Amino acid sequence: MKIRHLAAVSALAVMAAGAASAKTFVYCSEGSPEGFDPAPYTAGTTFDATAHAIFNRLAQFKPGTTEVEPALAESWDVSEDGLEYTFHLRKGVKFHSNDKFTPTRDFNADDVIFSFDRQGNTENPWHNYISGITYEYYSSMEMAKLIKSIEKVDDYTVKFTLNQPEAPFLANIAMPFVSIVSKEYADALEAAGTMEEMNNTPIGTGPFKFVAYQKDAVIRYQKNADYWGEAPKIDDLVFAITPDASVRLQKLKAGECHLMPYPAPADIEAIRNDPNLKLDEQAGLNVGYLAYNTTVAPFDKPEVRRALNMAMDKKALVDAVYQGSGVVAKNPIPPTMWSYNDAIEDDKYDPEAAKKMLEDAGVKDLAMEVWAMPVQRPYMPNARRAAEMIQSDFAKVGVKVDIVSYEWGEYLKKSMEPGRKGAVILGWTGDNGDPDNFLSVLLSCAAAKDGGANRAFWCNEEFSDLLAKAKASTDQAERTKLYEESQVIFKDQAPWATLAHSTQYVPMAKNVTGFVQSPLGDYAFDTVDITE
């Protein structure tokens, strides 16, 4: 272990000496990666340090968008029935090497099959290569149920056969958890009896090679000179792990790093006014909402839910809670997502009309709970404050609100209990930019069942049918129409009060160029440069 480390170090020292003017880019990251194998993990922090820097996938999201484009697969064909996906792999792609491993062959179909098989096939020796390991994304996206078989047609052609047509499949395989790992490296590790190294010293095809990780402190990468895509403009990439947002900003100001994620909302103005910094902003792919329990009276009546939505002054709520870093939400999906139905009109803020609607529905002296999350999430900076504002708005229409909160884990658990009293504040950040990843995950009948994420327990057959139809179609125009229709039903039935979509801010030094913000909240540095 130590010997390997030393060798890597001396190699780096030699290289550093050779290139005195090497460009080093320092990213003040917000936390430590859980490990370096992207498959078993779910945290964005881990994916930034692994999937986006070190690995590639068959397909990828075009930088700055959620559009899927070819990556390790140069192209693909989809059969008429939408069940067969044939991927034509890129030739001449090299895996990284380190002092323990030098690839003898280029990337090929075996690597693709291995990368999927180890996650889905319990018989694969790599399925459980570390005790207690689980493949959370693979299992929660139900990939095992979806994929019937993966065949190697030839070295550079792989055919996936699905059990049912699934339009979001291409977006799924652009996600970090199905990063392509080297089968040859895995075999070497298995033979050496050091399988856990897969999670410590990763070998990928990505723009940066992994050099070293000092736990909770620093991750070092080096440019992959043989990169198949456009080679990075920086020579060394360093993640300086800095958990506190104020300290990150101080480091950025002091020139100790070039770019940071997640600034504190209170610091945004100061960053904007700092002549040495610049601020990139973009609407996030997220939504914060209040979910009623649509199975409990009187919230089982759509008119009651709509009346409550009309009693809510959302503009004031967003101004106070998001402090300029959010926009009022009218649909369950964010405006940057394709198929967003902009023709829909939001419920007007009208307490008088709301009061009348409640009376007409026979609701008198209503008392309810509003649940406020105990933690800050990207989609909701201050749930307590939001709940208080809802409380005062509802009081104006004669509805008494008790604010309830639990510890986060408990909150997640209790909010899933079907008989839950009250409405919960929660939200969602998209995984892959497909509307299905919002609508089906959060609002379908299937998600209303045991353990699903449909916290409104709202099951509308018509709505779910539209989603199912859209999921089975590979015609984007048709899918767009179906999702637009589904949003009309959503608005009419009002299982949630949609609150806001928050804005993502990325502060960076003035001399940083080429950083492309991802709507998915990924931080990738293959395009950045530092101008002198």
Added chain:
Amino acid sequence: MLRFIFSKLLYLIPTFIGITLISFSFIRLLPGDPVLLMAGERGVSAERYAQISAQLGYDKPIWQQYLTYLGNLFQGDFGNSIVTKKPVLTEFLQLFPATVELSLVAIIIATVIGVPVGVIAAIKRGSWFDQISMTGALVGFSMPIFWWGLLLIIFFSGTLGWTPVSGRISLMYYFPQVTGFMLIDSLLSGQAGAFKSAVSHLILPSIVLATIPLAVIARQTRSAMLEVMGEDYVRTAKAKGLSPARVIGVHALRNAMIPVITTIGLQIGVLMAGAILTETIFSWPGIGKWMIDSISRRDYPVVQSGLLLTAGIVMIVNLLVDLTYGLINPRIRRQ
């Protein structure tokens, strides 16, 4: 002396078992569990939940889990983190030197300044020095550490640019961890400027971490000195016509040091176990931050074994304090 050490060691056994019980049950008493936190907003089906629980061994009765845990401990297996899947002991050993280094420097600062200040304040009781230093100690003792750390960063690193903001050494330097102590490793690396960089990175965090112990030590020294100076033997020494320096240095200070050493020892333990805020502010890769993260993720193995390891170290430090005590004061050894 050997018997003294042995009897002290015997005390450690029940303490050790007590700690395993507390650390094991403490984290399980908190609401929320690791599987749900891992699933997050997405939720998890009952079937999948059961599957993961079984994989982690959490489907077994609690007493059985405890016995398994104890059994593994005796084989030197501290378990694997649920989050990183790595052995808890490996992670602990990677992070512990950083905490020790910071704590030691902080306690040295606190002692070197705190003891003389306490002594002078006691000798010049009621003087302006006494007033100011004891007010300062009270302020230091009640200092909100997070605010204090950030204030120092903004002033010294931001405005003045004298010290680096955070981290253990400039990212320019890169060498293997040999001892894990950056001060030593930077010297061993032979790279020019590395040691200086390591020292400059230690200044602010060690001042912040030293703040509370410094206040405690100064106050403790002062009151111990005052007490001893009222004793008959000090009066006798003065009456014999010994020089004030000898009276204070030999007769008073040596006796006053006993409670002070206890305080210092206890503070070392407190620092090692609880440099959490300082480590978080200064991005210091130590065990305090590691434990806090693990608690919030309900990473049971890390919390229970991490607590146990930390407690074990604190126990050893306390034992050493007891032994030093015996050296300074032979009466204790004989009891």
